[in-house]
Amino acid sequence: MNKNQEPELEQVSALARRYFRSTAFQIEREPSGVSTYVYRIAASGGIFYLRILPEQEMSFAPEVHVHRLLLQKGVQVPEVLHFEPVHEELGLSVMLVREIPGVHAGQVTSQASYERVMENAGSQLALVHGIPVDGFGWIRRGRNEDGAVLRGENRSAEEQLLEFLEDDVQFLSEKLFSKAEGSIIRRVMERGLPLMGRHEPRLVHGDFDDSHIFQDNGIYTGIIDFGEIQGSSPLYDLGHFKLHDGQRHKGFPALCEGYRSVVPLTAWDRLEIDLWAVWIGVRRLGIVARRSPHAGYVHHLLNRVRELLDVVSRQL
Structure with missing residues (x-):
């Protein structure tokens, strides 16, 4: 464009x-x-x-x-x-x-305050995921689209998941990952695909981390920036948050606690969250490593993908 x-x-x-x-x-x-x-x-x-x-x-x-x-x-x-x-x-x-008042959640001064904010954000995120979407992937934004109907660019979860996966894994196996790690990613994604594609498409924020969760003196005030909305599994956003968790504070357990107050999370859901975190990490690395990357962010993504890959590869 x-x-x-x-x-x-x-x-x-x-x-x-x-x-x-x-x-x-x-x-x-x-x-x-x-x-x-x-x-x-x-x-x-x-x-x-x-x-x-x-x-x-x-x-x-x-x-x-x-x-x-x-x-x-x-x-x-x-x-x-x-x-x-x-x-x-x-x-x-x-x-x-x-404006949503306050500043992003990463600027809270205590871990306890951060966790309270994340718990509130989790319960609100579950409500976001209650909105259905027609299709998967990026929400269509063309002027000929009816804004009252949310349509994804892909017709199936498989299209969304596989569109860039092989190119990303091939590239990263030459630049950042070992060949063995690349093979593990392919195997994990192949086995995890049915789990990740079992849901009807729901609205997801698409870039959900604590920079888009706002608070004012430790009190949750809202979620901002819906510029990357997609149709996907409702667990996509939890995977995105888990991938980025710990850059400032640890908040994933508290986020899930709030989420569970609205929608239950099963053991299969938790495995799917980890699969999404791996998939999003590989896609994000495939993008930033082709550009002039921010070294700190690339380092964080690499470490998190490796940690999560170790966890999910032992379960699939």
Whole structure:
């Protein structure tokens, strides 16, 4: 997909003036916005984030629909205040959301506070997974899509799981893993595929770690950034969190405790979570190792994939 040039700040300010019907605000580019142009706006009513999709053929419609569905279910996510499928001047999709107060959970000062936040997040994550999706993989965001129907790019879990697996394993066996480790990954994924594909597709956050869980002085305030929503097994997000757990604090057991308060987790579910963690780790390594990787992140992923691979290979 071709990305449009980032809008000038004055163009974005003009949007904000129209939305707020005022000039009494401060606006700045949020540096964390990469796949989406994000602007932080401080106004009399609080803090807001204006998001602009870079791709002209894409729309925020499915994401807006997800936010509204989740708020109806009682999930604490940003409220969408304005949405334009196509802004006339920019030719791009635009949405304005209200801030979730606080900072990400990794900034809590104690392990006990972190675990309380994770438990609350776990119970809310289970509600996210209650939303059905038509198909697997990335949610379709094209302008011709009906935003009220969430559709995945793939028709089966097998398509989603196998699309990049062999290429990633082949590449990583030459760069990061040993040949023996590559063979173990192939065997584990082949045997685990039926377990990972047993569910009807459900909405998953797609990038669920503690950087997207917010808290204010140790009190859970919500989940942010649904820019990577997918249709998948409901255990995908738990696998993603487990893969990334421990970068700041350990929170996976507390997250599962909260999740279990809404949806039970069986022994088979726990094995599937580990399988997803391995699969996501291999896919993520296959992406970042082909670029200029952040050495610390690659090191974390390698260690976690190896640890989890050892666990699941003894069970399959």
